[in-house]
Amino acid sequence: MYICKVMQRKKHIVISEHLSKKEFTILIGARQIGKSTLLKQIFEELQQKGETVYFLNLDRKEILDELNQNPENLFKICPLQPDKKIIVFIDEIQYLDDATTFLKLLFDEYSNRLKIVATGSSAFYIDKQFNDSLVGRKKIFLMGTLDFEEFLLFKGRNDLVDEIIQLKTKKKTKSIQENLLWAYMDEFMNYGGYPAVVLENNMTQKIELLKDIRDSFIKRDILESGITDETKFYRMLMLLASQSGNLLNVNEISNTLRITNATVENYLYVLQKCFHITLVKPFYNNIRKELTKMPKVYINDLGLRNVLINYFSPLEQRADKGMVLENLSFRLLSERYDQDQIKYWRTADGNEVDFVVETSYLKGFAVEVKFNEQEAKPNKYNKFTQNYPDFPLEFWWWKKMDLLL
Numbered sequence: 017m018y019i020c021k022v023m024q025r026k027k028h029i030v031i032s033e034h035l036s037k038k039e040f041t042i043l044i045g046a047r048q049i050g051k052s053t054l055l056k057q058i059f060e061e062l063q064q065k066g067e068t069v070y071f072l073n074l075d076r077k078e079i080l081d082e083l084n085q086n087p088e089n090l091f092k093i094c095p096l097q098p099d100k101k102i103i104v105f106i107d108e109i110q111y112l113d114d115a116t117t118f119l120k121l122l123f124d125e126y127s128n129r130l131k132i133v134a135t136g137s138s139a140f141y142i143d144k145q146f147n148d149s150l151v152g153r154k155k156i157f158l159m160g161t162l163d164f165e166e167f168l169l170f171k172g173r174n175d176l177v178d179e180i181i182q183l184k185t186k187k188k189t190k191s192i193q194e195n196l197l198w199a200y201m202d203e204f205m206n207y208g209g210y211p212a213v214v215l216e217n218n219m220t221q222k223i224e225l226l227k228d229i230r231d232s233f234i235k236r237d238i239l240e241s242g243i244t245d246e247t248k249f250y251r252m253l254m255l256l257a258s259q260s261g262n263l264l265n266v267n268e269i270s271n272t273l274r275i276t277n278a279t280v281e282n283y284l285y286v287l288q289k290c291f292h293i294t295l296v297k298p299f300y301n302n303i304r305k306e307l308t309k310m311p312k313v314y315i316n317d318l319g320l321r322n323v324l325i326n327y328f329s330p331l332e333q334r335a336d337k338g339m340v341l342e343n344l345s346f347r348l349l350s351e352r353y354d355q356d357q358i359k360y361w362r363t364a365d366g367n368e369v370d371f372v373v374e375t376s377y378l379k380g381f382a383v384e385v386k387f388n389e390q391e392a393k394p395n396k397y398n399k400f401t402q403n404y405p406d407f408p409l410e411f412w413w414w415k416k417m418d419l420l421l
Contacts, residue, residue, distance in 0.1 A: 023170050023211075025054050027159045031133065032058055034155060035103065040119055040132040042109070045159040046291040046316070047233040050211045051135040052107050054159070058133070059105045068102045070094040074111040087118045088125075096129050109134040116149055123153040137236075160291065161209030161317045163351045164420070168200060170214045176200065184421050198415055205344050206328050208319020219328075226323035237290040243283070248273055252283050256293060256313050257324035261342040261370075263310045263362075264295060291316055294350065299359035299372040312360050314346045331414060342370055342385045345412055348419060349373060349383070367399050372407055382409045389413050 062069045082089045168176045182188040287293045295311035315321035361369040371383040392411035
């Protein structure tokens with residue numbers, strides 16, 4: 017049995033390093049992914065070092081009311097020090113009536129004596145409130161559900177993380193634990209990376225936890241974003257989950273759900289800003305075309321995708337295994353590259369490549385995802401490889417090591 021002593025997210029290091037910067041630190045991401053836990057871990061570390069730190073949770077109404085009356089009421093709760101900067105950790109900052117004004121005033125008046133580190137559950141609020149007036153005053157960090165290496169750490173398998181690192185750095189060319197790695201990858205693909213779900217070992221309970229995220233926490237996103245028709249919103253999210261990796265046709269969704277195109281666009285906006293979906297743009301030399309052609313849609317966490325369609329099975333037994341593997345590949349690519357670097361390629365006559373990753377201007381690589389090696393036929397992609405020689409084409413399939421590395 018391998019025990020993980022400290023289940024630490026990769027963002028822990030990033031946020032800790034930013035504490036010395038003058039800008040306020042804002043951590044955003046979906047609900048239930050561990051933002052509050054990360055903040056508390058850093059708070060406790062600083063407390064043990066003797067730093068002057070405070071932790072405020074804006075779920076507490078009396079604190080929220082105090083700060084809404086006047087930003088400087090913060091110092092009634094967290095007194096300034098004469099000789100050193102204080103660090104105030106604020107959980108759920110989007111609950112403030114006007115988070116932008118709150119942060120702007122405190123930064124402009126007190127940034128030499130005050131550092132704020134805050135979380136926000138939804139970029140919907142960040143977009144609306146953290147506007148241009150905070151330029152130069154804040155740095156935003158996005159955190160997702162656990163990636164595969166974090167997943168292994170939370171499972172207590174530090175040894176397998178070390179194995180992956182050695183394979184990545186070419187210190188090893190072959191893993192004797194490959195079968196075990198793929199078994200864990202299958203679990204990751206089925207149940208996703210929400211920390212509570214990963215830590216639960218009972219498969220039935222994992223599904224119950226995912227249902228709770230689907231029914232309770234997404235409902236909070238719906239309510240707080242002002243959406244009035246909860247049923248139609250859920251139906252659209254289920255529809256997107258069942259079609260992940262497909263082209264997103266707003267007219268089709270509108271007709272299917274009997275809602276207007278504007279409503280579809282609004283739902284898509286909220287789903288992106290709550291970090292449940294990502295829209296991947298087409299790859300063209302002509303940027304104008306990228307903006308006008310249909311994107312493809314992916315669900316950001318596969319556990320959420322699978323609970324939305326109520327389908328949990330080992331990948332090799334799944335009827336939708338190609339779709340799941342493509343969504344998994346997107347998730348793995350998005351951990352390694354910025355989302356705006358990841359695109360897809362498709363022509364009017366049906367030629368298509370799943371992913372084109374632009375690592376620098378008009379250079380990078382492309383990935384075509386197949387379930388098994390026998391389906392990977394390079395000649396079918398001559399049109400792409402001839403037109404884009406600076407984007408060498410790779411094939412990924414289930415149990416090919418590229419997925420792990």
